[in-house]
Amino acid sequence: MTDTMFPPVDQCVSVMRLGLDALGDLERWMAKEHPGYESRTMAAIAFSEAGIGPWATGEQLRLPTRMAMWVIVLDDYIEQEITEREHLDELVDRCNAVVRTGLRDDSHPLTASLSGWQEEASALPTYPALASLWEESVARTLDGYRYNWIAGWARERGEIPPGITMDVEEHLAHIGSSAIGQVHVPRWLTYGGDTLWEHMDVLLPALEDTHFVCRLANDLGTISRERDQPGQNNILMYEGVSEDWVRDLLGSRMASVRRHLAPLLAEGNLDAIGVLRLAEWCEYQYLGSHVGEFLVHGVD
Numbered sequence: 001m002t003d004t005m006f007p008p009v010d011q012c013v014s015v016m017r018l019g020l021d022a023l024g025d026l027e028r029w030m031a032k033e034h035p036g037y038e039s040r041t042m043a044a045i046a047f048s049e050a051g052i053g054p055w056a057t058g059e060q061l062r063l064p065t066r067m068a069m070w071v072i073v074l075d076d077y078i079e080q081e082i083t084e085r086e087h088l089d090e091l092v093d094r095c096n097a098v099v100r101t102g103l104r105d106d107s108h109p110l111t112a113s114l115s116g117w118q119e120e121a122s123a124l125p126t127y128p129a130l131a132s133l134w135e136e137s138v139a140r141t142l143d144g145y146r147y148n149w150i151a152g153w154a155r156e157r158g159e160i161p162p163g164i165t166m167d168v169e170e171h172l173a174h175i176g177s178s179a180i181g182q183v184h185v186p187r188w189l190t191y192g193g194d195t196l197w198e199h200m201d202v203l204l205p206a207l208e209d210t211h212f213v214c215r216l217a218n219d220l221g222t223i224s225r226e227r228d229q230p231g232q233n234n235i236l237m238y239e240g241v242s243e244d245w246v247r248d249l250l251g252s253r254m255a256s257v258r259r260h261l262a263p264l265l266a267e268g269n270l271d272a273i274g275v276l277r278l279a280e281w282c283e284y285q286y287l288g289s290h291v292g293e294f295l296v297h298g299v300d
Helices: 009-033 039-052 058-081 085-101 109-122 127-157 168-173 180-191 197-226 243-266 270-288 290-294
Strands: none
Touching: 009 039, 009 058, 009 109, 039 058, 039 270, 058 085, 058 109, 058 127, 058 180, 085 109, 085 127, 109 127, 127 168, 127 180, 180 197, 180 270, 197 243, 197 270, 243 270
C-alpha cells in the first residue's frame, strides 16, 4: 500500500493548525455565551470549518465557526427545551429582529450571543452587499426549525394543526432547516472572493441544491435514531417515502451542484470550490464516515 490514497501530510498539518485556531476561539466564545457544551462538538465544528475553507485564515474563520455552532445551540434548545408554540414563535421573532434591525436583545442567551455576533458582522465592509441575503438566510433557517418542531410534535400527538399538511412536499418546502444558508453566508462575509457578486447567478442555485444535499443526507443518517425519539421530523417518516427515493433525490441535487459550478470550478474559483466542499462535506459527514456522528444532532 502506498500513501497516495491519503492527503499529503503538509496539507493535513495546515488544516489541523487552522482548525485548532478556530477551536480556541470557539471554546472561549462558548464558555462566555453558552457554557456546558462538550469539547468534541466544538472540535467537530471548528475542524469542519477548516476543512471546508482551508485557504481561509484563523481570523476569517472566527465568525463562520461561531455561527455554525450557534445554529447547533439553537437547534438543541428548540428540540430539548421548548414545549409550547408561543415560546418558539417569540424566540424566532426575537432572533429575526436582531438580524433585521441590529438592535441588541439580551432577553435570552441565544438572542444575546446572536446580538454580539451581529454587531461584529455588520461592521464588516462586505456586510451591506450581503445584508439582505443574510437576513433571508436566517429567517429561512428559523422557519425551517419552527416547522420541524410543529411537524414533529403533530406526529407525536397525532394532531395536525391548522395550516399544516404533513406531506413530503411541505417538508421539502422547509428545506431551510438544513441551516446551509445561515452557515455559509458568514463565510462569504469574511473570506468571499473579489468576484463573489459577479457569480451569484451560479453560486446561489448551487447553494440552494446544497440545502437539499445536507437535509437529505442528515435525514438518511439520523433516521435509525430519530424513529425512537419523540418530536422528531424526518423525511423518511412521511407516507410513501422510501430510502431509495431519498438517495436518488440526494444524488440528483449533488449532481446539480457540480453542474452549476463546473465553469467556475474549471477556473479555480474559490467561492465555487467552497460551495462544492460544503455540499461534499454534508454528504460525507452523514453518510460517508463516522465523523458525522459528532455533528449528527446539529442540523435537525
